[in-house]
Amino acid sequence: MAQGYTPGLKVTPWTHWRCRRVLPIPGEVRVAAGAKVQAEEVIAETAMPGDATPVNVAKLLGVPAGELAKHLLIKVGDTVTVGQVVAQSKGLFGLFSSEVKSPVAGTVESISTVTGMMIVRGEPLRVQVRAYLTGTVTEVLPREGAVIEAGAAVIQGIFGIGGEAYGVIHPVCSAPDQDLNEDRLTDDLRGKIVIGGQRVTQGAIRKAQQLGVAAVVTGGIDDQDLREILGYDLGVAITGHENIGLTIIITEGFGDIAMAHRTFDLLRRHVGQRASVNGTTQIRAGVLRPEILIPCETPLMKPHEQTREEGQLVVGAPVRVIREPEFGSLGTVATLPSEPALLASESKARVVTVKLSRGETVTVPRANVELIEG
Amino acid sequence: MTGVPATPKKPIDPESLNVILATDCGSTTTKAILIEKVGGGYRQTYRGEAPTTVEEPAADVTIGVINAATEVGELAGRKLVDENGVLVRPSNDRDGCDIYISTSSAGGGLQMLVAGVVREMTGASAQRAALGAGAIVMDVLASNDKRKPHEQIQRIRDLRPDMILVSGGTDGGTTSHVVQIAELIAPAKPQPRFGGQYRMPVIYAGNKDAAHLVADVFKNQVELSIVDNLRPTMERENLGPARDAIHDLFLEHVMAHAPGYEKLMAWADAPIMPTPGAVGEILQTIAKQDNINVVGVDIGGATTDVFSVFDGAFNRTVSANLGMSYSISNVCAEATLPKILRWVPFDCDERELRNRVKNKMIRPTTIPQTLDALMFEQAVSREALRLAYVQHRQFAVGLSGVQKQRTVGDAFAQQTGDASLIDNMRLDLLVASGGVLSHAPRMVQTAMMLIDAFEPEGITRLAKDSIFMMPHLGVLAQVHPRAAMEVFQRDCLIYLGTCIAPKGTGKPGQPCCKYQFTGGIQTQGEAKFGELLHWPLGVGETATVVLEPSRGFDVGSGPGKRHEATIHGGTVGVIFDARGRALTLPDNRQACQQQVQQWNKVVEMYP
Numbered sequence: 001m002a003q004g005y006t007p008g009l010k011v012t013p014w015t016h017w018r019c020r021r022v023l024p025i026p027g028e029v030r031v032a033a034g035a036k037v038q039a040e041e042v043i044a045e046t047a048m049p050g051d052a053t054p055v056n057v058a059k060l061l062g063v064p065a066g067e068l069a070k071h072l073l074i075k076v077g078d079t080v081t082v083g084q085v086v087a088q089s090k091g092l093f094g095l096f097s098s099e100v101k102s103p104v105a106g107t108v109e110s111i112s113t114v115t116g117m118m119i120v121r122g123e124p125l126r127v128q129v130r131a132y133l134t135g136t137v138t139e140v141l142p143r144e145g146a147v148i149e150a151g152a153a154v155i156q157g158i159f160g161i162g163g164e165a166y167g168v169i170h171p172v173c174s175a176p177d178q179d180l181n182e183d184r185l186t187d188d189l190r191g192k193i194v195i196g197g198q199r200v201t202q203g204a205i206r207k208a209q210q211l212g213v214a215a216v217v218t219g220g221i222d223d224q225d226l227r228e229i230l231g232y233d234l235g236v237a238i239t240g241h242e243n244i245g246l247t248i249i250i251t252e253g254f255g256d257i258a259m260a261h262r263t264f265d266l267l268r269r270h271v272g273q274r275a276s277v278n279g280t281t282q283i284r285a286g287v288l289r290p291e292i293l294i295p296c297e298t299p300l301m302k303p304h305e306q307t308r309e310e311g312q313l314v315v316g317a318p319v320r321v322i323r324e325p326e327f328g329s330l331g332t333v334a335t336l337p338s339e340p341a342l343l344a345s346e347s348k349a350r351v352v353t354v355k356l357s358r359g360e361t362v363t364v365p366r367a368n369v370e371l372i373e374g
Numbered sequence: 375m376t377g378v379p380a381t382p383k384k385p386i387d388p389e390s391l392n393v394i395l396a397t398d399c400g401s402t403t404t405k406a407i408l409i410e411k412v413g414g415g416y417r418q419t420y421r422g423e424a425p426t427t428v429e430e431p432a433a434d435v436t437i438g439v440i441n442a443a444t445e446v447g448e449l450a451g452r453k454l455v456d457e458n459g460v461l462v463r464p465s466n467d468r469d470g471c472d473i474y475i476s477t478s479s480a481g482g483g484l485q486m487l488v489a490g491v492v493r494e495m496t497g498a499s500a501q502r503a504a505l506g507a508g509a510i511v512m513d514v515l516a517s518n519d520k521r522k523p524h525e526q527i528q529r530i531r532d533l534r535p536d537m538i539l540v541s542g543g544t545d546g547g548t549t550s551h552v553v554q555i556a557e558l559i560a561p562a563k564p565q566p567r568f569g570g571q572y573r574m575p576v577i578y579a580g581n582k583d584a585a586h587l588v589a590d591v592f593k594n595q596v597e598l599s600i601v602d603n604l605r606p607t608m609e610r611e612n613l614g615p616a617r618d619a620i621h622d623l624f625l626e627h628v629m630a631h632a633p634g635y636e637k638l639m640a641w642a643d644a645p646i647m648p649t650p651g652a653v654g655e656i657l658q659t660i661a662k663q664d665n666i667n668v669v670g671v672d673i674g675g676a677t678t679d680v681f682s683v684f685d686g687a688f689n690r691t692v693s694a695n696l697g698m699s700y701s702i703s704n705v706c707a708e709a710t711l712p713k714i715l716r717w718v719p720f721d722c723d724e725r726e727l728r729n730r731v732k733n734k735m736i737r738p739t740t741i742p743q744t745l746d747a748l749m750f751e752q753a754v755s756r757e758a759l760r761l762a763y764v765q766h767r768q769f770a771v772g773l774s775g776v777q778k779q780r781t782v783g784d785a786f787a788q789q790t791g792d793a794s795l796i797d798n799m800r801l802d803l804l805v806a807s808g809g810v811l812s813h814a815p816r817m818v819q820t821a822m823m824l825i826d827a828f829e830p831e832g833i834t835r836l837a838k839d840s841i842f843m844m845p846h847l848g849v850l851a852q853v854h855p856r857a858a859m860e861v862f863q864r865d866c867l868i869y870l871g872t873c874i875a876p877k878g879t880g881k882p883g884q885p886c887c888k889y890q891f892t893g894g895i896q897t898q899g900e901a902k903f904g905e906l907l908h909w910p911l912g913v914g915e916t917a918t919v920v921l922e923p924s925r926g927f928d929v930g931s932g933p934g935k936r937h938e939a940t941i942h943g944g945t946v947g948v949i950f951d952a953r954g955r956a957l958t959l960p961d962n963r964q965a966c967q968q969q970v971q972q973w974n975k976v977v978e979m980y981p
Contacts, residue, residue: 346745
């Protein structure tokens with residue numbers, strides 16, 4: 001049977017999920033193998049060296065670096081406070097003496113005899129890693145972190161803004177083709193994961209920020225609105241560090257595009273349940289897509305029957321068209337012609353024919369469809 | 375240099391090589407080519423490709439290599455991989471290859487931080503060394519870069535480069551400034567990109583008298599390699615030792631920590647090179663051999679690399695966020711939509727267009743299905759290429775800080791700053807590679823994207839890399855230069871033809887240049903300013919042209935001066951571009967659309 005390989009986004013009612021949670025530098029792991037953990041629980045911790053502040057003491061004092069030692073009032077390893085005098089010159093006949101004060105508090109890490117530069121190291125910065133997934137610690141990575149596993153409903157989005165967030169699933173649209181505008185947001189949504197339908201408006205995001213909503217999950221967003229919210233035009237899709245007060249996950253793409261029924265139905269089945277979301281997106285080597293994890297011991301919905309291997313484009317597989325002129329249309333693979341076909345652009349490419357959910361059959365390049373993974 | 379030496383490879387006898395297997399392990403695809411000795415000369419015979427397998431679940435680059443090699447082997451009817459998944463070497467009549475070589479840009483390539491005392495001098499030299507070695511330069515740190523020391527330290531902490539190159543000072547000069555740079559890097563405690571399990575590789579290539587002081591500052595916090603000063607005197611750059619050290623550390627540290635690379639390095643019969651470094655090698659080889667000035671461009675999804683060799687001086691720049699998919703949104707932001715839309719001969723809804731651009735960014739592997747989508751992508755590519763070339767021209771300058779004698783003529787010409795080494799009038803060959811240029815449905819589209827973006831002047835030959843095999847040939851040039859050159863000339867380049875473009879500006883319709891062609895083209899006439907003319911001249915065919923430019927226009931011999939030359943044909947032929955240099959388009963949207971439509975019609979750009 002004809003088949004091809006195309007990547008897809010995961011939308012599954014239940015799967016065994018595994019999260020590897022590690023510190024950026026070695027530290028202390030607080031959990032043991034077999035322990036049950038809650039998503040927001042801290043499982044590993046470390047201290048990053050504090051900020052280093054350079055102070056060119058010799059230059060400020062007006063003495064050669066080689067002679068600095070005799071003017072110093074402190075030594076390497078000493079603790080200094082803000083404004084503490086660290087070096088002093090005697091001046092002529094005891095007059096015109098000058099002194100250098102530390103601009104920050106910290107520990108003197110080094111004093112260079114070549115340049116006269118002093119480095120003051122600030123307080124260590126604490127870095128914590130949370131479990132992220134409510135589940136069981138199946139492996140401890142010594143000094144690094146741990147692996148957490150659990151049964152969960154998993155939904156991957158196409159694009160996100162903001163990092164990890166936690167909250168209760170709360171749909172505000174009754175159909176996937178309804179826009180998520182500000183009128184749908186009520187005062188009781190603080191700390192919740194709000195599920196929309198089609199496009200989220202700029203007004204809705206502004207209101208969600210005011211209300212303290214944890215995250216917004218919806219089908220589409222307008223580029224212009226995103227630019228207004230971020231305050232800049234996003235040049236490359238590497239996100240997760242934005243600080244806009246909430247996490248946004250887009251499941252389909254930019255523009256007026258309804259959330260896929262399958263995603264919408266799955267999220268609605270989990271109303272009131274606590275979930276973990278992460279908007280981090282990286283579309284380069286080592287692709288990362290945003291995700292929604294809803295821990296559940298058993299599936300609330302029957303998993304879709306999937307006889308094909310992951311990533312295999314086969315006849316009958318559910319797909320989404322991801323480029324104009326049929327951008328956003330959903331359907332199933334009808335045929336997979338093996339010979340390349342001539343496109344309207346005059347390019348030759350391998351194609352797939354898709355029976356759209358509205359009944360029509362269209363021919364599109366294989367590169368322009370995405371599998372909906374169950 | 376100090377540090378662990380790269381695995382020594384057995385010396386290769388070039389004359390014993392009959393079958394060569396070469397791969398390029400890219401971020402998404404591993405491309406394999408087979409080069410065979412045919413009738414005494416070398417030819418590229420078969421190619422295959424497979425997805426790169428650096429990511430989970432495979433997490434072993436050699437699986438992709440074996441898959442790509444297997445495909446080539448099947449096409450060639452030659453068993454290249456045995457039952458145990460091992461490359462068959464050496465070759466016999468039916469099976470195997472004699473050597474296996476490879477380049478790699480998987481995992482985002484080589485990312486470096488460079489530092490120098492003065493940004494325009496040792497900073498620029500360090501940047502040239504890193505770029506020439508095939509790296510992406512994340513930042514250039516210098517004593518005069520206008521950032522405060524604590525901001526510089528914070529920046530180093532935020533970046534996670536693969537390695538750091540420190541330069542500064544001429545040999546015998548002051549030591550304190552370069553020590554100061556080291557004193558900023560050491561307290562930042564930089565973390566290497568691939569995990570915290572090994573120490574950050576740092577190369578010191580500055581004032582040799584400061585080497586021990588710098589080593590003292592770093593103590594044992596980093597993996598320090600000390601090499602010869604890359605700027606021993608103001609007048610001289612010595613980039614070789616720093617480049618070699620970068621290549622060695624790339625193999626020992628960066629590659630060795632990527633999945634499967636230890637095995638790949640053991641397989642390869644020559645050191646693995648970063649892909650852009652290999653492209654630079656082959657372009658330098660051809661420029662030297664044919665004694666020509668060359669510009670090469672490789673436009674990818676995320677980045678655009680520009681290479682140039684002018685009078686033997688090699689330069690490479692990477693425009694890290696100018697690309698056609700991952701970075702397409704950034705191209706639109708930097709170039710601005712109106713600049714892109716001047717190449718699009720139909721009306722577009724701006725909101726919809728912006729959403730389309732973002733959708734391409736988040737789904738980078740999609741291809742244009744409709745003609746309108748293709749035209750828009752080719753418009754974006756013109757602007758990405760134009761911006762990348764502007765950056766390249768700014769970077770490719772002579773050595774700063776060198777005292778120059780100025781003549782009265784210079785004073786009258788009001789020349790200030792450093793002049794670019796790039797002179798479009800003296801450019802002989804412009805080579806295109808990368809998806810949007812290589813896969814354009816019509817060859818003339820590739821030619822016009824090059825002409826509109828690079829604006830070559832005078833007489834310039836245009837070519838494209840047929841199947842992106844320049845990286846493979848760059849590594850091959852290291853072990854067998856003759857084979858590399860033979861394949862480059864016979865199989866690698868597809869000549870598109872020649873562009874003739876008088877330099878100067880005028881009013882539309884005013885006489886620009888008289889022409890008389892003999893040989894492969896038999897015609898004469900006068901090009902009017904603003905016109906685009908096109909004549910077919912096939913691959914391997916030549917014609918002689920006599921050009922008599924009008925006053926104020928230059929085609930190579932000076933303004934208004936007659937110029938005669940032999941020109942070469944190609945799949946497109948000859949394009950006479952009398953649209954002026956610098957190329958300007960009407961500001962009025964409607965007039966611009968009509969103008970572009972007319973030019974497109976002349977060269978038969980679109981159906």
